[in-house]
Amino acid sequence: MSDDPIDLAAARPRKQAACPICSRPVVAAFKPFCSKRCADVDLSRWLGEAYRVPVAPDDDEAEQADEKNQTL
Secondary structure, three states: OOOOOOOHHHHOOOOOOEOOOOOOEOOHHHOOOOOHHHHHHHHHHHHOOOOOOOOOOOHHHHHHHHHHHHHO
16 A cells, blocks of 8 residues: 555546536636527626625615605
Protein backbone atom coordinates (compact mmCIF):
# COMPACT_ATOMS: atom_id res chain seq x y z
CA MET A 1 0.00 0.00 0.00
CA SER A 2 1.09 3.51 -0.76
CA ASP A 3 1.07 6.26 1.87
CA ASP A 4 0.25 8.89 -0.79
CA PRO A 5 -3.10 10.64 -0.23
CA ILE A 6 -5.73 10.01 -2.87
CA ASP A 7 -7.37 13.03 -4.47
CA LEU A 8 -11.00 11.93 -4.62
CA ALA A 9 -12.15 15.11 -6.35
CA ALA A 10 -9.80 14.44 -9.26
CA ALA A 11 -10.92 10.82 -9.50
CA ARG A 12 -14.62 11.73 -9.60
CA PRO A 13 -16.08 12.48 -13.04
CA ARG A 14 -17.38 16.03 -13.41
CA LYS A 15 -21.07 16.61 -13.98
CA GLN A 16 -21.84 18.36 -17.22
CA ALA A 17 -23.71 21.60 -16.67
CA ALA A 18 -27.32 21.69 -17.84
CA CYS A 19 -29.23 24.57 -19.39
CA PRO A 20 -31.60 26.05 -16.75
CA ILE A 21 -34.37 26.41 -19.35
CA CYS A 22 -34.44 23.05 -21.16
CA SER A 23 -31.85 20.91 -19.27
CA ARG A 24 -29.76 20.18 -22.38
CA PRO A 25 -25.95 20.35 -22.11
CA VAL A 26 -24.51 23.87 -21.95
CA VAL A 27 -22.75 25.30 -25.01
CA ALA A 28 -19.75 27.53 -24.22
CA ALA A 29 -20.85 30.26 -26.64
CA PHE A 30 -24.19 30.66 -24.80
CA LYS A 31 -23.11 29.73 -21.27
CA PRO A 32 -25.05 29.08 -19.00
CA PHE A 33 -27.57 28.20 -21.73
CA CYS A 34 -27.53 25.69 -24.57
CA SER A 35 -28.64 28.06 -27.33
CA LYS A 36 -29.58 31.63 -28.17
CA ARG A 37 -33.23 30.61 -27.97
CA CYS A 38 -32.93 29.55 -24.33
CA ALA A 39 -30.99 32.74 -23.52
CA ASP A 40 -33.78 34.77 -25.13
CA VAL A 41 -36.46 32.84 -23.21
CA ASP A 42 -34.64 33.66 -19.96
CA LEU A 43 -34.30 37.34 -20.93
CA SER A 44 -38.00 37.47 -21.76
CA ARG A 45 -38.83 36.05 -18.34
CA TRP A 46 -36.69 38.71 -16.66
CA LEU A 47 -38.23 41.53 -18.70
CA GLY A 48 -41.73 40.19 -18.08
CA GLU A 49 -40.96 40.14 -14.33
CA ALA A 50 -41.57 36.40 -14.08
CA TYR A 51 -38.55 36.18 -11.76
CA ARG A 52 -39.26 37.99 -8.51
CA VAL A 53 -37.75 38.10 -5.07
CA PRO A 54 -40.48 38.07 -2.44
CA VAL A 55 -40.21 41.03 -0.09
CA ALA A 56 -42.13 41.60 3.09
CA PRO A 57 -43.00 45.28 3.64
CA ASP A 58 -41.35 47.01 6.59
CA ASP A 59 -43.64 47.93 9.47
CA ASP A 60 -42.89 51.64 8.90
CA GLU A 61 -43.85 51.42 5.23
CA ALA A 62 -47.09 49.61 6.07
CA GLU A 63 -48.01 52.26 8.64
CA GLN A 64 -47.25 55.06 6.18
CA ALA A 65 -49.43 53.41 3.53
CA ASP A 66 -52.27 53.03 6.05
CA GLU A 67 -51.98 56.71 7.07
CA LYS A 68 -51.95 57.79 3.44
CA ASN A 69 -55.08 55.72 2.66
CA GLN A 70 -56.89 57.17 5.71
CA THR A 71 -56.20 60.78 4.64
CA LEU A 72 -57.61 60.21 1.15
